[in-house]
Amino acid sequence: MILSWFKKLIPGLVFAILFSALHFGVWALANRALPLISVKPAVNGFAYSGYRGDQSPLDGQHPSTAELAEDLDLMSKHTKHIRMYSSLDLNETIPLAARRNMKVIAGAWIDTDGAKNTREVSALLEKIENYSNIDRVIVGNESLLRNDLPTEALIKYLDFVREHSTVPVSTAEPWHVWLKHPELVKHVDYIAVHLLPYHEGVPVEGAVQYTIERYNQLMKAFPRKKIVITEVGWPSRGPSIGASVASEVNQARFIREFLARNSIEDLDFYLMEAFDQPWKVALEGWAGAYWGMYNADRHQKYSLQGAVPPNTRWIAKATWSTVLAFIPMMFIAWRFKHWGIGGVLSMAILFQACITTLTIAWNLPGDYYYTLRDFVVLIGLILAIALTSMVLMIYAAEFSEVMFKPQWRRLFKRAAPLPADKELFVSIHLACYNEPPDMVIATIDSLRNLNYTHYEVIVVDNNTKDEAKWKPLEAYMATMPDNFHFYHLPSWPGFKAGALNFALEKTHPDAQVVGVVDADYVVTPDWLSDLVPHFMETQVAVVQAPQAHREWENQFFHRMCNWEFEGFFRIGMHHRHERNALIQHGTMTLIRRESLQTLGGWSEWCICEDTELGLRLLENKMELRYIDETFGRGLTPANFKALKSQRNRWAFGAMQILKHHMPKLLGKSTLDFSQRYHFLTGWFGWFGEALQLIFTLGSVLWTIAMLVFPKHFSLPVVVMIVPILCFLAIKAILGPVLYRKTMHCSWTDIFGASLASLGLSHAIARGIIGGLTHKAGVFVVTNKTKGKLSNWQLIDPIKEELMILILLVLSGSAMLYARGFSNLDAQLWVSMLALQSLPYWSAVACQWISEKR
Secondary structure, eight states: OHHHHHHHHHHHHHHHHHHHHHHHHHHHHHTOOBOOOOOOSOOSOEEOOOOOTTOBTTTTBOOOHHHHHHHHHHHTTTOSEEEOOOSSSOTTHHHHHHHTTOEEEEEEOOSSOHHHHHHHHHHHHHHHHHOTTEEEEEEEESTTTTTOSOHHHHHHHHHHHHHHOSSOEEEEEEHHHHHHOGGGGGGOSEEEEEEOGGGGTOOGGGHHHHHHHHHHHHHHHOTTSEEEEEEEOOOSSOOOBTTBOOOHHHHHHHHHHHHHHHHHHOOOEEESOSBOOGGGHHHHOGGGGOOOSBOTTSOBSOOSSSOBOSOTTHHHHHHHHHHHHHHHHHHHHHHTGGGHHHHHHHHHHHHHHHHHHHHHHHTHHHHSOOOHHHHHHHHHHHHHHHHHHHHHHHHHHHHHHHHHOSSOSSOOOOOOOOOGGGOOOEEEEEEESSOOHHHHHHHHHHHHTOSOSSEEEEEEEESOOOHHHHHHHHHHHTTSOTTEEEEEESSOSSHHHHHHHHHHHTSOTTOOEEEEOOTTOEEOTTHHHHHGGGGGSTTEEEEEOOOOBSSOTTSHHHHHHHHHHHHIIIIIHHHHHTTTOOOOOSSSEEEEHHHHHHTTSSOTTOSOHHHHHHHHHHHTTOEEEEOOSOOEEBOOOSSHHHHHHHHHHHHHHHHHHHHHHHHHHHSSSSOOHHHHHHHHHTTHHHHHHHHHHHHHHHHHHHHHHHHHSTTTSOOOOHHHHHHHHHHHHHHHHHHHHHHHHHOOOOHHHHHHHHHHHHHTHHHHHHHHHHHHHOSOOOOOOOOOSOOOOOHHHHHGGGHHHHHHHHHHHHHHHHHHHHHOTTOHHHHHHHHHHHHHHHHHHHHHHHHHHHHOO
């Protein structure tokens, strides 16, 4: 027995091994080491701040003497020169450097605090007097760039220090500040310049040449002054600035090419910087933390020799994502083998993509220095990716089965009609409210023409106040045969479910089957004759035919509604029916009367009473059958407002059902695993719409925060945005592919169906959120008759979508304007905003199309 069980596992094991090897190979290919020019591991000097990952001068948390000594030992492997920024912090550094024969450029930090500036200058002069290894000093670091004080005030500090100093004095500024303030040169002994092409949007390919050109420009402008490059470098992480892309490879490339060029130029320079400084995020934005040759844990980020991989931690990520997916891959190969290799492979690819994305997100703290705010955002991101992954895998299961499964195992057809004396008595219930009489009469006429002997029709008009709408029905029903009955209920509770329960009370005692049809449906004569015989099998509680439309061919909006709706019956219903987990819908449905009455009739607390009844029947171990043939056609919603109202009601009702039945869906019940799966996950796509609405509003708020507080709120890194873009793209692709596979419609109609589906996203999201937060809903009848609207009424159905769309467009435009149209991170962020805007553009388009005459 064990051997037999093991043999069954072998194909799945082989598949998992081969797929895992392929997955790891893709990682290796994407992260293959890039050949870069090799240089000697010698650096003229380092800019140095000695703070570790959990330390910050802003919080008064400083490194210990031992930590400073460790830093100096690491730097001494590459250089004998360091540059410092403040004379009030890290006071032990200079004597520790002296013991290692290291020269120091000492600094005094000058900003808006005059008293503190005086202390900085005094401490600097004291150090010059006491330490002979100070060979230069810098008074002020980018003080003019930050507009901390006027040029005249800075000159006073410089003149004072020069008067009392025995070593050369300067102030440090970017190259363009020196050119803007040439008068400053007269008050320094040398020019301390920052050459950081990353901040100027220069691509890394031309960054070294650009740096040399700016250096030469300063030499030409001030030929009699020595120039010391006190900061030059490239960050390993950070937002893209124009064509400048921060990455580990680009950092290694810039440093190596600069060092190679320096062997020709012989520059006096200090690399920016020795060690990553996470605390600088608060002052400089998130790129400020990643300029070091070493990370904050004092591990060297890049070598100066040999090839460099784009991601130094890729092996750990690839291993984890492969290991986590291995057992599920075996399960997929075993559980879905009857779907064929295409079905198994598509499921495996999408599942591995989800696991890999989550692994990358989980590892972000190992790649970046995260603040508490960043961790909160990361947790939200991981939850969003996890939920999105669940939604995607639910789509993937449906997609893979429908696309690749050779045939349906539960496939029922029309039954042979029974002789008249063997027919089961059927009671057909038609509930209507405030409907056009002509439309209902057409339905009644079609029921009169059924090729069936033993049946009755009960028409219940509930709560219609306008006599012009219900009186004609009463009069027409009076002309019908005796098996046609009409009831008008002036005031009746329970919406449609209340009317159907009333009809159930009036049902003929001999009726064994109850049929329900909507007031706008015209049924075919063979509806009962070809479907009722299925009830001869006692376990069958429901026989369901698909809903379908009529009079939709000649108006594009009606075509959109028809094909968007058709997808559920050609795809989703088969997928669920395969495991007896059918969603019952409230028209063209036949129900065993005994089962209906035993369960207490229709639930009046739920505005989707049909689906709720179907779940109760399944909980009582009944069988629901689906025959995918058209036996009746109704009208499409009159306009986009009516379509939105319909889907909002369905989404709200779905949440009512989910909340009410959750104990049996999760706890003890007769439902099997597949039934639980479908009813727990079947609405995840709609949950995804609600999640997308929340995420969209969050994206707008985050964009505003980034624009108003750029140093505190930054663009998410590319790896955080790209998975979301990919998920949205994959979701958008799966539907049209399935449509092309399962239905005979043109690409134009597929586009129209997709447009309608996207346009309904906001209405569904509102319904989901409303159903989760409210207990009771209102049953709104879907309008099937079109009327003329005023100008304001044309906008009213989409006012919320229009408002969100405007916010997204303004947010994206402002981001591109603020960050630059060539900024890669901004482009990706705006691309995500653009994808998030598609449902709202679609809603506007749907509204325009629906009202187009």
